[in-house]
Amino acid sequence: MAKIIAVANQKGGVGKTTTSVNLAASLGELDRRVLLIDMDPQGNATTGCGIDKKTVELSCYDVLLEECEPQEAIIRSEKLSYTVMASNMDLAGAEVHLLAADHRESRLARAIRQLDGQHDYVIIDCPPSMNMLTINALVAANSVLVPMQCEFFSLEGLSSLMDTLKQVQETINPGLILEGLLRTMYDARSRLTRDVSEQLMSHFSDRVFETVIPRNIRLAEAPSFGLPVLQYDKRSSGAKAYIALAQEIDGKTE
Numbered sequence: 663m664a665k666i667i668a669v670a671n672q673k674g675g676v677g678k679t680t681t682s683v684n685l686a687a688s689l690g691e692l693d694r695r696v697l698l699i700d701m702d703p704q705g706n707a708t709t710g711c712g713i714d715k716k717t718v719e720l721s722c723y724d725v726l727l728e729e730c731e732p733q734e735a736i737i738r739s740e741k742l743s744y745t746v747m748a749s750n751m752d753l754a755g756a757e758v759h760l761l762a763a764d765h766r767e768s769r770l771a772r773a774i775r776q777l778d779g780q781h782d783y784v785i786i787d788c789p790p791s792m793n794m795l796t797i798n799a800l801v802a803a804n805s806v807l808v809p810m811q812c813e814f815f816s817l818e819g820l821s822s823l824m825d826t827l828k829q830v831q832e833t834i835n836p837g838l839i840l841e842g843l844l845r846t847m848y849d850a851r852s853r854l855t856r857d858v859s860e861q862l863m864s865h866f867s868d869r870v871f872e873t874v875i876p877r878n879i880r881l882a883e884a885p886s887f888g889l890p891v892l893q894y895d896k897r898s899s900g901a902k903a904y905i906a907l908a909q910e911i912d913g914k915t916e
């Protein structure tokens with residue numbers, strides 16, 4: 663059975679998409695069969711994988727509204743070590759359509775079940791809000807990976823995210839676990855980063871990934887070339903960090 667990881671944090675710009683794309687690529691590099699699902703209407707993960715949002719024929723939108731088989735919406739590319747279920751602005755409309763639909767929270771879970779046996783990992787990039795798209799991801803997932811910057815307000819946002827997770831666990835997905843908190847854009851020279859990181863360790867200890875993602879310009883440049891950082895600059899500190907994260911996750915999973 664695939665391990666399904668939702669990459670979520672309602673705070674914007676914390677590295678969800680960068681983590682989703684580069685974790686998918688790094689797990690692919692470890693010869694795992696990986697599907698990356700872009701559940702954000704911004705479609706940043708889609709673009710970051712070199713897929714043109716405007717020409718995508720079948721996307722998460724069609725899958726959630728059951729207008730196609732999940733299998734039909736999977737995009738393969740010779741350039742990538744993983745497959746992609748893409749998104750674009752249409753997906754914002756799916757939210758509205760879902761409001762009146764049956765099983766509206768579990769559409770994605772159902773779609774992924776139909777793909778069973780084809781993947782070792784499914785990585786879901788969530789939008790920066792707690793909407794029906796994120797709920798679909800949390801219902802489908804086995805675990806949640808939370809990227810966060812070590813900044814003052816990060817800890818505050820974290821407690822509201824933990825409350826939401828608890829609600830999902832208590833209602834629709836009791837099996838959901840916290841895969842881990844991932845420190846992103848980490849700057850070891852900054853005192854604030856170190857302080858927040860220490861607080862994080864004291865509150866969440868074993869639930870904080872050992873791997874830290876450094877601030878690295880290569881990670882920010884790679885999406886404009888439509889490539890994961892591993893292909894853009896394999897030797898960069900960003901590429902090495904995401905490989906280490908993939909190994910850390912894969913080591914715990916086996």
Ligand SMILES: Nc1ncnc2c1ncn2[C@@H]1O[C@H](COP(=O)(O)OP(=O)(O)OP(=O)(O)O)[C@@H](O)[C@H]1O
Pocket residue numbers: 673674675676677678679680681702704706788789790846847848875876877878879881882883900
């Ligand atoms: N480790 C890093 N080092 C340098 N830049 C980074 C790093 N991680 C992410 N970035 C850059 O920071 C910005 C936000 O990252 P990203 O898009 O991954 O965040 P997000 O949480 O998905 O945002 P949103 O909430 O809008 O979906 C992007 O421009 C990205 O290239």
Ligand SMILES: [Mg+2]
Pocket residue numbers: 678679680702706788789
């Ligand atoms: Mg994003």
